[in-house]
Amino acid sequence: MDHPTHILDPDGEVVIVLQDANSPFADPEEYMDCGLLEKSAYADVEHDTKETGTSEQYNSVGITSDAGGGRGSKKKRRKKKTMNKKKATNIPREPPPPLTEESVPPPTPSPDDDPFAQRPATHTEDESQPAQAPAADIDNEPGESRIQAGSPEEECFRIQVSAKHLLVSSAFFNELLTGKWKESVTYLEKRSVEVTATDWDIDALLILLRVIHHQHYQIPRVLSLEMLAKVALLADYYQCEETVSVWATTWIDALEETIPTMYCRELFLWIWVSWYFKLQEKFKEATSRAMSWSPGRLSSLGLIPAPVIDAMNSRREEVIGLAITTLHETREAFLNESQGCSFECSSIMYGALTKELRSNGLLSPRPAAPFDGLRHRVLVERMSHFQSPCWATYNRYGCLHGCSTSSFSTMFRHLVVPIEGLQQDQL
Known part of the structure; x- marks a missing residue:
């Protein structure tokens, strides 16, 4: 597929090739050791503490057993990915540093209890090679090319965007297109370039790119907590916090979800969103509940910064x-x-x-x-x-x-x- 599937700028010099789009976001099998699969116990705890003042669902104080088995496939175990760029001189270079490493329960548990999945990767393909979907079992180091095997189930999107808007709004793309990388050389020589990304949610990526292109009439005013967390992840990865901050208040004020009073996936989405958008009170409330109800060491779920997780584990x-x-x-x-x-x-x-x-x-x-x-x-x-x-x-x-x-x-x-x-x- 050579033609763009989405055109944000018909004269755009950059085509972002999104492969393996809409990969699971917050897969519970990724972090089974976090105890996030035990949500059925929390409703029982809430019922007992409200009715009798104590929780009889536990044979001993708060002692439970982790549900589930091993950690799943290699594809699901892939760490937060980083952009795999090549210098023209083939000298590896470290990518922009990614984020590293989770009150009383509610009467009704949340239907979904999945922890954070990993951060998608962005890397470059040879222009002579057809677009291929990422291999499930290969983790490549920065500066190394990636061997890929296509799959008919893997969705691929080609998004045509403006290099000018990317350069102004995203420090990530500014460095990618003007530095000493392979993409930079291609862009300067041909005035066009393809950049490949994997795993991102296509809707979240389009929202971010439309914010960057100031296409306000196509940007939704209301986002779910899940979509807001995905957009924040993209904004953090592509280093365009200032550009997205213009919309942050609108999205946050329109949120229908409240901070859950149980230890669940949505609680960690709130920790991430409140951290990224600097919502001091909500961050304090969400971290309090996570620490108070965690059955063990909290994990970043591939998203929350290490200093936050370390502080939460230490205080707990x-x-x-x-x-x-x-x-x-x-x-x-x-x-x-x-x-x-x-x-x-x-x-x-x-x-x-x-x-x-x-x-x-x-x-x-x-x-x-x-x-x-x-x-x-x-x-x-x-x-x-x-x-x-x-x-x-x-x-x-x-x-x-x-x-x-x-x-x-x-x-x-x-x-x-x-x-x-x-x-x-x-x-």
Whole structure:
């Protein structure tokens, strides 16, 4: 297919060849270790916590097992891809750096729970070669050509665009067309060039390119959260944040989806969108919920920047670790009688706390970082419902015992809060 399928500029000097278009975005098999496939459990947790104040769906505090099997095919395991450009001198050069490395649940889980898939690649084909779809099992390094095998199922689109608009709006294309790359040489010699990309969503790519070409009458005013996340990914990859920012407020204000109150795929879409468009409050809320409900280490899902994921994992482990340490130190304090108003008080509270820890799987072995299978929100919900013993203090008044160390809800109330979300301006 040599003729353009989409013409944004009939005199355009650049043809973007999009191969393997509309590849799965947010494939759950890509990141099974993130625990994102366990959404069916969250509705049960919500129901139990609302009706009884505790979650009986877990045999121990927040401990679950990961669903699913291995990581899927090599094609699905491909890492975030980078543009594969060649210098005229055949000297490899590093591409623009890609992004690297996830409250209470809602009553109804989301129907889709897929984590982020990988970032598509952009690379160059020999002009003498026909357009071919990317090979599933070959990962090439920057500066190396890619061997490709076509497939009849793989969609291919050819989009004719203006080099002038690309040069002004995209730092990526500016470097590609004016630097010392193979594309640059071809463009300067022939005043035309083909650039090949893979995996992108065709609708998202057309939206971005129409923004770049100022074709405002063809740009939708309302995008779904999914489409907005795809457009943000493209804008980040092609380095045209300033151009897209003109439309950001319109799209965000028109969003119908709200931040989910469960640990699901849409929550990570919100983390990505709020990070990229600098939505401080929404970013804080989304990261709080992700950390509070994550059953293990969070993953970037191929999209969220490494500093964000590292900060989320660090804070989650820190807060859960503080809760576990507090429980065990309190138990030890009752044992050595440094806590409790009397021998009877410390002995009774020691026994009661030991029983609670044991029944919730927190006694032995003691949970340790990275606390896989342990959800902070479920942990603190259980802690808030530890049963405190009740006994009478026989004195001249003959009243029930009521010192400050005889109530678990009073002792641990400072721990029974969601994990505070991240501040974007501090990362």
